Amino acid sequence: MQHRRLLLLTLFAGAVGCASSAAVPQQQRVDAHASLAAVQRMGPYLGSERIQTHLARAQDDLQEGDRLIADEDTYEVARFYYERSAAASDVALAWAHAARAEQVASNLEAQQQPEEESHEDVE
Amino acid sequence: MKTWSSGLSVFLLFGAACAGKTAEPSKSLVRARVMEQTVAQTNVAELAPAEVSKAKKLLANAEIVHEKKPDSNLERHLANLAAANFEVAVAEAHRRGIESRQAETLASMSTKQSATLEAERKARLAAEERLRGIATFRETDEGTVITLTGAVLFESDKSDLLPIAKDRLREVAEALAGRIGAVPIVIEGHADAQGPAEYNEELSKQRAQSVKDFLVELGVAEDRIGVEGHGEKDPIATNATPEGRANNRRVEIILDDEA
Numbered sequence: 001m002q003h004r005r006l007l008l009l010t011l012f013a014g015a016v017g018c019a020s021s022a023a024v025p026q027q028q029r030v031d032a033h034a035s036l037a038a039v040q041r042m043g044p045y046l047g048s049e050r051i052q053t054h055l056a057r058a059q060d061d062l063q064e065g066d067r068l069i070a071d072e073d074t075y076e077v078a079r080f081y082y083e084r085s086a087a088a089s090d091v092a093l094a095w096a097h098a099a100r101a102e103q104v105a106s107n108l109e110a111q112q113q114p115e116e117e118s119h120e121d122v123e
Numbered sequence: 124m125k126t127w128s129s130g131l132s133v134f135l136l137f138g139a140a141c142a143g144k145t146a147e148p149s150k151s152l153v154r155a156r157v158m159e160q161t162v163a164q165t166n167v168a169e170l171a172p173a174e175v176s177k178a179k180k181l182l183a184n185a186e187i188v189h190e191k192k193p194d195s196n197l198e199r200h201l202a203n204l205a206a207a208n209f210e211v212a213v214a215e216a217h218r219r220g221i222e223s224r225q226a227e228t229l230a231s232m233s234t235k236q237s238a239t240l241e242a243e244r245k246a247r248l249a250a251e252e253r254l255r256g257i258a259t260f261r262e263t264d265e266g267t268v269i270t271l272t273g274a275v276l277f278e279s280d281k282s283d284l285l286p287i288a289k290d291r292l293r294e295v296a297e298a299l300a301g302r303i304g305a306v307p308i309v310i311e312g313h314a315d316a317q318g319p320a321e322y323n324e325e326l327s328k329q330r331a332q333s334v335k336d337f338l339v340e341l342g343v344a345e346d347r348i349g350v351e352g353h354g355e356k357d358p359i360a361t362n363a364t365p366e367g368r369a370n371n372r373r374v375e376i377i378l379d380d381e382a
Contacts, residue, residue, distance in 0.1 A: 087203070090207065094218070098215075101218045105228075
């Protein structure tokens with residue numbers, strides 16, 4: 001009886017495993033789209049060539065993922081394009097955040113400089 | 124991704140143990156390894172530990188796949204993800220470094236600002252001390268109000284400054300050097316209650332104008348000074364005694380520090 005229960009459990013686990021490996025990569029699709037949308041919200045800080053390269057790669061892979069997921073013969077492969085797209089978006093986003101930090105620091109420096117000059121004038 | 128990668132690791136470890144052979148790594152894997160070494164030689168792991176840890180896990184998975192299926196698509200894929208995550212770590216570390224330096228700058232600016240405010244406060248106290256007995260100071264919502272009181276400013280029914288009034292105003296201007304002229308000033312003239320109210324209002328305005336003219340003579344920019352005549356409306360003493368009336372014939376200089 002116990003053997004039978006174990007066998008059923010194993011079969012069930014196997015079935016779940018097969019089903020999950022063949023699942024449509026919806027989560028990866030959502031992640032990739034969300035990651036790209038997050039980058040695009042950083043509009044003013046996306047100017048550098050490095051960011052544009054990663055952004056272009058993210059867009060290309062996302063398009064390819066969307067194309068592959070629509071076909072029942074290729075939808076499983078879409079996962080890799082989505083994952084690569086999300087990774088490229090993450091890189092672009094990280095550099096965009098760095099660019100924004102640079103801009104803020106530069107503004108702060110510019111703001112500080114006249115103050116220092118005016119103090120020198122007083123002295 | 125974690126679910127399949129952990130299952131995959133177990134499977135491939137088994138496969139690698141059986142195969143036991145080495146092969147050339149893909150370009151992607153080489154790139155990811157180089158990035159790992161580059162990151163290890165800097166303080167990136169210190170500034171972005173979570174990002175580096177994620178990248179290292181992906182690279183470890185890529186290495187496992189490489190052992191089992193060299194130069195496979197999966198190896199390249201995992202290596203690419205690892206390389207991307209190492210770059211995220213580098214960018215994050217760069218940003219955190221900037222923000223850390225910025226926080227130091229802001230802290231130093233705040234210290235400087237505090238020092239400036241303290242210096243201004245001391246200068247104000249020194250000016251008040253110097254002018255004690257000549258004028259009174261009040262901090263109000265309108266700004267700093269300096270009141271020059273007494274009959275020494277103007278004779279009754281006159282708007283010309285007495286010689287001693289000029290000395291006082293000169294002392295006020297010297298004591299407040301840096302503030303008078305730097306901020307907008309309003310000079311309010313006040314009169315005692317002798318005579319008609321309209322006449323007193325005009326007289327008080329002429330008195331304020333006399334003070335303005337003298338300050339302009341001392342070099343204060345004319346367009347920084349406004350003039351108002353309040354007549355007998357705001358007495359500060361009784362109009363029933365000569366001494367009270369003398370104090371009501373006063374001028375108030377208001378420095379708008381907030382402007």
